[in-house]
Amino acid sequence: MAAADSPSAALRRRDLCSRGIRLAGKMRADVVDLLDTYVEQQGLDASVSVAAVEGVPPAAVERWDEQTGTQRLLENLAAYRAFRALLAQMLEEQREQLGEADAGLGRALAAVLLQVSAFAYHLEELLRLESRGIPGEEEEEEDGPPPLPRLSVFEQKLRGLSVLRELAQWAVRSSRDLRQLAKPSPATETAPSLAESP
Amino acid sequence: DSHIQYERVGADVTMKCGSMDWDAAVTWTANGTDIDESHLNGSYLILKNVDLSQSGQYSCYEGSSWHLKYQTSLRVGTPPKEPVLMCRSNNYPKGFYCSWHLPTPTYIPNTFNISVIHGTKDMVCEKDAVPKNRCHIRYLQLFSTVKYKVTLTVTNALGKNFTTLTFDEFAIVKPDPPESVVAKPVPNNPRRLEVSWQNPSSWPDPESFPLKFFLRYRPLILDQWQHVELSDGTSHTITDAYAGKEYIIQVAAKDNDIGTWSDWSVAVHATPWTEEPKHLTTEAQITETTSASTSSFMAPPTTKICDKGAMVGSGAVAVCWTAGLVMAAYSVLFI
Numbered sequence: 001m002a003a004a005d006s007p008s009a010a011l012r013r014r015d016l017c018s019r020g021i022r023l024a025g026k027m028r029a030d031v032v033d034l035l036d037t038y039v040e041q042q043g044l045d046a047s048v049s050v051a052a053v054e055g056v057p058p059a060a061v062e063r064w065d066e067q068t069g070t071q072r073l074l075e076n077l078a079a080y081r082a083f084r085a086l087l088a089q090m091l092e093e094q095r096e097q098l099g100e101a102d103a104g105l106g107r108a109l110a111a112v113l114l115q116v117s118a119f120a121y122h123l124e125e126l127l128r129l130e131s132r133g134i135p136g137e138e139e140e141e142e143d144g145p146p147p148l149p150r151l152s153v154f155e156q157k158l159r160g161l162s163v164l165r166e167l168a169q170w171a172v173r174s175s176r177d178l179r180q181l182a183k184p185s186p187a188t189e190t191a192p193s194l195a196e197s198p
Numbered sequence: 199d200s201h202i203q204y205e206r207v208g209a210d211v212t213m214k215c216g217s218m219d220w221d222a223a224v225t226w227t228a229n230g231t232d233i234d235e236s237h238l239n240g241s242y243l244i245l246k247n248v249d250l251s252q253s254g255q256y257s258c259y260e261g262s263s264w265h266l267k268y269q270t271s272l273r274v275g276t277p278p279k280e281p282v283l284m285c286r287s288n289n290y291p292k293g294f295y296c297s298w299h300l301p302t303p304t305y306i307p308n309t310f311n312i313s314v315i316h317g318t319k320d321m322v323c324e325k326d327a328v329p330k331n332r333c334h335i336r337y338l339q340l341f342s343t344v345k346y347k348v349t350l351t352v353t354n355a356l357g358k359n360f361t362t363l364t365f366d367e368f369a370i371v372k373p374d375p376p377e378s379v380v381a382k383p384v385p386n387n388p389r390r391l392e393v394s395w396q397n398p399s400s401w402p403d404p405e406s407f408p409l410k411f412f413l414r415y416r417p418l419i420l421d422q423w424q425h426v427e428l429s430d431g432t433s434h435t436i437t438d439a440y441a442g443k444e445y446i447i448q449v450a451a452k453d454n455d456i457g458t459w460s461d462w463s464v465a466v467h468a469t470p471w472t473e474e475p476k477h478l479t480t481e482a483q484i485t486e487t488t489s490a491s492t493s494s495f496m497a498p499p500t501t502k503i504c505d506k507g508a509m510v511g512s513g514a515v516a517v518c519w520t521a522g523l524v525m526a527a528y529s530v531l532f533i
Contacts, residue, residue, distance in 0.1 A: 025455065049345070060342035064291070165343050172368070172455050173341040179406045 010184075013129055017182035020122045021175050027115040028171035034108045035164045041105055042157045053162040057082045059169035064176075072177040073127050074135060079170055080120040086163045087113040093156050116167070119174070126181065201270040204306055204355035205248055206277070213243040215258035216268035223261030229254040248274050250305055275306030277357025283350045285363055288400050290371045290407060290453065293336040296323060296363075298350050308354045317344040342367055371457025373409060374398035376432070376449045381468035388441040391415075391468050394433040395449050398460070412450045412459060417443040418467075429454070444469045 039046045052058060057079040061067075067075075091109045124134050151159060205211050215224045220240040226233040237244055245252060253275075258268040279301050287294035296312060312333055314321040323333035343366065351360040376395040384390035393413060397404045408430065414423040417440050428434055439445060448462040 028455070058343070060339045060344070062339050064340045169341045169343055175455060176406055179408070183405065 017178040020178045024171045024175040031168045050162045053159050056162045059173045069181050077123040083116050090160050203270045204273050211245040215241045225259045227257045250274050273306045275304045278352040278359045280359050280361050281352045283361050287371045288374050295334040297332040311351045313349045315347045368456035373451045373460045374400045375460045375463040376451050379463045379466050381447045381466045383471040389439050391436040408454050409451045410454050415447040439470045442472050
């Protein structure tokens with residue numbers, strides 16, 4: 001933990017948090033624009049309520065203010081890794097269904113995917129700074145993420161809507177999480193290290 | 199026994215004198231005043247097309263003994279119209295409040311019942327002691343995409359009505375206006391005003407949930423506002439104020455990421471710094487009498503305008519820099 005507490009580590013953390021906050025803000029703005037385009041081009045009703053979709057990480061959280069820094073980083077990282085896979089799937093489905101007819105939507109999806117990947121990288125850097133191991137890295141390299149279930153075209157559209165909505169919420173949550181992380185850290189971290197967690 | 203009787207405006211009301219027979223001799227009073235027999239049908243009191251002024255205490259007395267046989271308090275009113283409901287979070291992320299009122303009075307007592315549902319979960323909206331038509335809810339979850347549904351039902355003796363609001367967590371976030379707005383002139387700067395303010399005290403955590411601000415200002419003599427959006431900090435220096443003009447300034451706040459702008463703050467007034475008039479020296483007097491000015495303004499002969507070396511131009515229109523600045527400033531006064 002000595003490395004995480006050094007002045008240079010604190011500066012690095014603050015710098016990563018500031019950049020992450022800016023990235024989250026840009027990402028949210030782009031996702032909101034993409035949502036409007038997606039709803040229109042998929043022929044969906046913007047006000048439709050979509051029940052929780054399997055595999056889409058919900059941004060909703062209880063006792064958010066009580067989370068430790070490590071919890072925030074781990075939950076964020078797990079979410080953005082999931083979004084990376086989901087967006088890649090959406091892009092593939094888009095190309096299968098519409099080919100080049102919807103190049104604009106495809107480009108917007110690809111741009112958001114890039115931002116999600118960049119944000120996941122930011123989170124990994126912050127976790128390294130906290131002297132925490134990056135969870136699931138070795139498993140991912142060997143086996144890849146679990147395959148997403150194949151859905152009907154309509155189910156794909158609803159899942160896509162859920163993905164973008166939750167991602168927009170996550171972008172706001174992440175911005176708040178990083179602001180919490182950027183605050184001067186307490187002397188000790190109370191969350192268990194990865195080696196201790198089940 | 200005393201009763202309370204609620205009737206709609208415009209209704210026809212028949213009051214029986216307790217258990218007295220129809221043909222019994224009785225006297226009715228309204229608020230202690232005898233009611234004319236023309237309103238009686240036997241011992242029944244008939245009030246047609248009642249209005250609000252007919253609310254009051256009605257009493258029926260047996261004819262000969264003047265024993266009180268029946269008494270009722272008539273309350274004339276209306277069933278409730280659809281209530282007006284508003285929900286807002288001015289203390290995000292702690293929670294939100296809802297407040298309500300009726301668009302028109304009913305003139306009789308009403309009870310309000312509010313229900314809040316988040317997804318499938320019922321939430322309790324705790325009534326505020328003051329004001330009475332308000333309740334508040336603590337957020338149990340943050341960053342949820344599931345909408346909140348708030349239903350307000352108003353009931354009185356003559357009917358009921360309700361209204362429903364559906365919204366998501368972010369949409370209702372609206373801070374209170376910034377507080378302690380102060381505007382001051384900047385010494386030796388005739389076109390500057392320094393403005394500062396504070397976060398609204400109801401906003402619980404400005405460090406984690408920073409606010410951005412919108413400042414608007416105009417001289418009192420003009421209608422058009424200038425606007426400046428500020429993403430951080432609680433102060434700003436206006437650098438394009440008209441010299442010598444009194445300004446009106448207001449500030450609004452918004453969460454950096456979500457929700458809507460607050461109402462405008464209380465307005466403050468300020469006038470930029472202006473230079474005190476000074477006495478002219480002998481040299482300046484000579485300079486003034488030998489040069490002509492194209493400005494409509496001429497400085498008084500005792501005012502020192504400029505030094506000998508600070509002249510621009512030549513001949514009849516030679517003016518010095520300082521004089522030029524002063525004249526330009528005063529020219530603005532006359533626009």
